[in-house]
Amino acid sequence: MRKNWYLYILPMLMLLPVFVFRDFTTDNELRYISIIEEALRDGSLFAFHNHGVAYADKPPLYFWFAMLFRLIAGDNHIWLLGLLTVVPAIVIMHVMNKWCFGAEAVATRVAPPMLALLTCVMFLGGTVVLRMDMMMTMFIVLALYSFWKLYTGTGRAHERFLLPLWIFLAVFSKGAVGILMPVVVIASFLATEGKIKSIGRYLGWRTWGVIALFAVAWFAAVYAEGGVEYLDNLLVKQTVGRGVNSFHHKEPVWYYLKTIWYSAAPWSLFVAVMFVAAFRKRLLGAEPLMRFFAVTVLATFVVMSLVSSKIDIYLLPIYPFFVYFAFMVLDKVAPKAAVVAVAIPAAVMACVFPALFFCIDMLPVVPEESWLLYMGAGVLMLFAVAGLAAAVKGYVRASVASVAAGMLVCIFIVSFTVPNFNPYIGVRSLAAKGVKVAEDNNVSGYAYYKFRGDNMDVFVGRQLTGIEEFDELVRLKESGEPVVLFVRGRELRREEALGPLLEEAFVGSEGDYKIYLLGAR
Numbered sequence: 117m118r119k120n121w122y123l124y125i126l127p128m129l130m131l132l133p134v135f136v137f138r139d140f141t142t143d144n145e146l147r148y149i150s151i152i153e154e155a156l157r158d159g160s161l162f163a164f165h166n167h168g169v170a171y172a173d174k175p176p177l178y179f180w181f182a183m184l185f186r187l188i189a190g191d192n193h194i195w196l197l198g199l200l201t202v203v204p205a206i207v208i209m210h211v212m213n214k215w216c217f218g219a220e221a222v223a224t225r226v227a228p229p230m231l232a233l234l235t236c237v238m239f240l241g242g243t244v245v246l247r248m249d250m251m252m253t254m255f256i257v258l259a260l261y262s263f264w265k266l267y268t269g270t271g272r273a274h275e276r277f278l279l280p281l282w283i284f285l286a287v288f289s290k291g292a293v294g295i296l297m298p299v300v301v302i303a304s305f306l307a308t309e310g311k312i313k314s315i316g317r318y319l320g321w322r323t324w325g326v327i328a329l330f331a332v333a334w335f336a337a338v339y340a341e342g343g344v345e346y347l348d349n350l351l352v353k354q355t356v357g358r359g360v361n362s363f364h365h366k367e368p369v370w371y372y373l374k375t376i377w378y379s380a381a382p383w384s385l386f387v388a389v390m391f392v393a394a395f396r397k398r399l400l401g402a403e404p405l406m407r408f409f410a411v412t413v414l415a416t417f418v419v420m421s422l423v424s425s426k427i428d429i430y431l432l433p434i435y436p437f438f439v440y441f442a443f444m445v446l447d448k449v450a451p452k453a454a455v456v457a458v459a460i461p462a463a464v465m466a467c468v469f470p471a472l473f474f475c476i477d478m479l480p481v482v483p484e485e486s487w488l489l490y491m492g493a494g495v496l497m498l499f500a501v502a503g504l505a506a507a508v509k510g511y512v513r514a515s516v517a518s519v520a521a522g523m524l525v526c527i528f529i530v531s532f533t534v535p536n537f538n539p540y541i542g543v544r545s546l547a548a549k550g551v552k553v554a555e556d557n558n559v560s561g562y563a564y565y566k567f568r569g570d571n572m573d574v575f576v577g578r579q580l581t582g583i584e585e586f587d588e589l590v591r592l593k594e595s596g597e598p599v600v601l602f603v604r605g606r607e608l609r610r611e612e613a614l615g616p617l618l619e620e621a622f623v624g625s626e627g628d629y630k631i632y633l634l635g636a637r
Contacts, residue, residue, distance in 0.1 A: 120213075120223050124206045127234055130524040133531035134244050135198035139542030142568045145246045146542065149192045150571040152183045162334070163342025167570055167579060170342065172349040175334075177288045178248040192574070197246050204254035205243045209233060211257050212436050215264070216405070216444055228513040229443040231520035232386075238379040238428055239435045252290035253433045258282040259298045263318055264408060279318065280326035288334070295327070297416050297433055304415040305408055367426040372417060379428045382461030382519070383439065389457040390442035397449050409441040446512060458515045459507040465500035465519055469493040480628065483536035492529035496522045539627025543602075546626040547575030550600045553623050553633055561599035565589060566607050586611060593617065593634055601632040 140146045151166050164171045164179060178200060185196045212233070213226040233239055242250045259282035265271025266279065286294025302319060306312045339347050377384045391410070394400060400407045416434045420426070446454065472493045476482055483489070499522020507515035539545050550562065554576075563581040564572065573579050581599070583589050592599065601621070605628040608614050621632040 120221075120226060123223055123227055123230060124209060127231065127524050128202050128206065130528040131202070131244055131531075132195070133528060134534065135195040135202075137531060137534040137538075138194060138244075139538040139544045140192075140194060141245070141541060142543055142571065145194075146571040146574060147568075148179070148182065148246065149574050152179055152186060152192075153574060155179065156183055156186065160341060162337040162340075163346045167573070170346050170349055172342075172346055172353070173291075174248055175288045175291060177285065178251055178290075194246070198244075201243050201246060201250040204250045205234070205239070207254050208250075208257050208436050211261055212440050215261055216440050224513075228517040228520075229440050231524070232383050232443070232516050233436060233439040235520040235523045236379075236383055236435055236439065237381050238432060242429060242432050247429065248290040249429050249432045252286050252294050253436070255282045255286035255289060256294060256297055256433045257436055259286060260301060260412065263298070263302055264405075266318060268404075276322060277326065280323040281330075283323075284327050284330045288330075293420075293430065293433070296419065300415050300419050301412045305411045308407065308411055366424055369421050371426045372421050372428075372431060375428050376417075376431065379431070380435070380438075382464070382523075383442075383458075383516070385460060386454060386457040386516070387438050387442045389451065389453045390445040391438070393449050393451045393454070394441070394445045399445060399448055403444070403448075406441060406444055409437045409444070412437045413441065443513070450510065450512060454512050455507050455510060458512055458519070459504055462500045462504040462507055462515060462519050465522065466497050466504060468500075469497040479537075480540045481536055483533040485533050485536070488529055488533050492526040495529060496526040498522070499525065539629070543569070543572050543629070544575055546602060546629050546631070547572050549624055549626050550602060550631055551576055553631060554600045557598070557633060559598040559600055559633070561597065562602075563592065563599050564602045565604070567602075567604045569602055572602070586613065589614075590617065593621070596635040598633075598635045601634055603630045603632065604628060605630065 140149060147166060151164050151171055154166065155161070155164050158165070161180070162176055164174075164176070181200055182192075182197055185199075186192055189196055209230045213221060213230065216229075217225050234243065242253070259279055262271065262275045262279040262282060266275050283295055283298050286298070288294070299319060303312065303315060306315050306318075335347060335351070338350060380387060394406060394410070400410055413434045417431070420430055423430075469490070472490060476486065476489065499518050503515040503518035503522070506512075506518060534541075550572075554560065554562070560578070561581070562572070562576055562578065563583055564570070565583045569580055570582055583592065592601075601618070603614070603618065608630065618630075618632045621634050622630060623633045624631045
């Protein structure tokens, strides 16, 4: 990493403005902020709550780091919390480079797979969106790397302790997938190698003992802080419940077969071609590491497809393996189909610039700095054309690196326009306007209608009242109770009676939200 340190830093610098300028999303990020604020007020370390309701969905490791950053910085800064995804992404790429190409691999060898991995839609999203998945993926990659060193006899004695430690930390970051994937992969690989009887060397009493020791300490702390109900929620509802008959994100077994194509874009076709080439050329028989990566991808894909709860980012841990697998195959064979597979995304990226002239009005708002959008798309086009030319000449690695680099530079340029889109991303500016309305009219109550507005308490400084039914809103208006009300434009468009009901109370708007002042005029 010392030799090629710039390969890790430069791509992440391209993403830096996203973290500097972007608001917290309402779906997850703002909820996490509200949870850690509540935990800091209550002194909670193991049993977390969201507005007084138990939140056992996620283990504490990510929250601990977020709480630490909050205490150090005095506030919740997205650029600081971004370290919780950026650093794991860097570690993943470094481990995969060292694992596949050796510690002394030259930049031209490691840069294309790194850039391809980072620019996969889901991996890129996992890097710039604040979630626990990237941290869990890092620990899973480290766990499987420790297993591989033990299996091949290249690891030191401490790898026998590191393997269960990484597995536990993966669980401690996100949950059951952290243990499910490593165990399934290790068992599946040993079975395909005809060595399943040796599984005790890797997943024996030592491994399970270390995991159990940490787990018992964790569960004891949860019980002491949250009681038996919280512990039951953590161990049963959030594991068995999600896995067997999910109450959240329930999807059919074939769900990932449909979504992987756009989740792994723009490199999904390239990876698929290289998988086919590996099997057709029978490369797996002579390449143990290729076999291990193939088993990792296929076994995880099958098991995660059988799990009831599914969203695209749950497959994040397989992305490093199938991207690097594709480039390992490329070192052995270079099928003509690979040229086509990288030329297609290059051609698509080259069309973004001219397409922008026709599509810019489709954006929720056209920023004053729209020239930055055109500039970013223009730079992307130049890199994509260079990538297309490289693909035509058969230089697949150079083509991938050029297109991926263009995507990152484009993101860097375009991200300076993000403040214009923040009212459509988060609710910070909406809350600020609402607080101004409340202060000007001496109102202390806040409410929201049919959207995830409960975590706006982070910005308004007090709990908001959620309204889910139209009749409930009518009763609130008729009660004369002074309250600042937030309503999404989506609901106003869907419910014809909503606009006339609130028309006289309208005081302002922000993004796709409207602000109303009830009972204070």
